[in-house]
Amino acid sequence: AQSVTQLDSQVPVFEEAPVELRCNYSSSVSVYLFWYVQYPNQGLQLLLKYLSGSTLVKGINGFEAEFNKSQTSFHLRKPSVHISDTAEYFCAVTRTGNQFYFGTGTSLTVIP
Amino acid sequence: DAGVTQSPTHLIKTRGQQVTLRCSPKSGHDTVSWYQQALGQGPQFIFQYYEEEERQRGNFPDRFSGHQFPNYSSELNVNALLxxxxxxxxxxxxxxxxxxxxxxxxxxxxxxxxx
Structure with a gap:
């Protein structure tokens, strides 16, 4: 089975500062990796995904993530955050595309 | 293009009762998955339906059951609510x-x- 660990439950950051949200996964086989964002009282929206190829993937809203197989990590980054980025962020992994395993989430708060 | 819709938005039930939740998939999609997200937690996979059959199931008791209809919409049923x-x-x-x-x-x- 796979599992996902999001190392930071809460991340406060000032507006226009860079941010990194950390994600580590555990799996004995190759997996596909995803980051989702959840705004209050809404469902999840896909930010980006890694399926294969380049280990640096770019997503929506200026986010990017780097897949590191040796460290089993898939950290999410943004060079300059905005107030509107305040939300809950979830890292997820799947081996087959049927069952997804999510982390417990990181609450990003952007401070004006 | 309508996205995924769910009904109802909110529901209040009493312990022991049964509940049915409904989902209509995004246009063109044929597979529906259900997740439970407890407060402050990430989503937990319940099960997935494809071609009107349960394809895969997470670690949830049999009180949780589902159905997929020919138009790909789906229902989640929970019995004996806790x-x-x-x-x-x-x-x-x-x-x-x-x-x-x-x-x-x-x-x-x-x-x-x-x-």
């Missing part, structure tokens, strides 16, 4: 494995409160 079943229930639709990019599109969820 207080611990209080959560946001998310439906996600996608294309079947082998024809897709592994993207799941989520609905806004149904907030179930069990008292």
């Amino acid at each position: 207080l611990g079943d209080s959560a946001l229930y998310l439906c996600a639709s996608s294309l079947a494995v082998g024809r897709r990019d592994y993207e799941q599109y989520f609905g806004p969820g149904t907030r179930l409160t069990v008292t």
Whole structure:
């Protein structure tokens, strides 16, 4: 089975500062990796995904993530955050595309 | 193009009762997955339906059951409700494995409160 660990439950950051949200996964086989964002009282929206190829993937809203197989990590980054980025962020992994395993989430708060 | 829709938005039930939640997938999608998201937690996979059959199931008791209709819409049924079943229930639709990019599109969820 796979599992996902999001190392930071809460991340406060000032507006226009860079941010990194950390994600580590555990799996004995190759997996596909995803980051989702959840705004209050809404469902999840896909930010980006890694399926294969380049280990640096770019997503929506200026986010990017780097897949590191040796460290089993898939950290999410943004060079300059905005107030509107305040939300809950979830890292997820799947081996087959049927069952997804999510982390417990990181609450990003952007401070004006 | 309508995205994933879920009904109802909110629901309050009493322990021991039964509940049915509904989901309509994004246009063109044929696979529906259900997740339970407890407060402050990430979504937990309940099961996935494709071609009107349960394809895969997570670690949930038999009190949780589902159905998929020929138009790909789906229902989640929970019997003998417990207080611990209080959560946001998310439906996600996608294309079947082998024809897709592994993207799941989520609905806004149904907030179930069990008292």
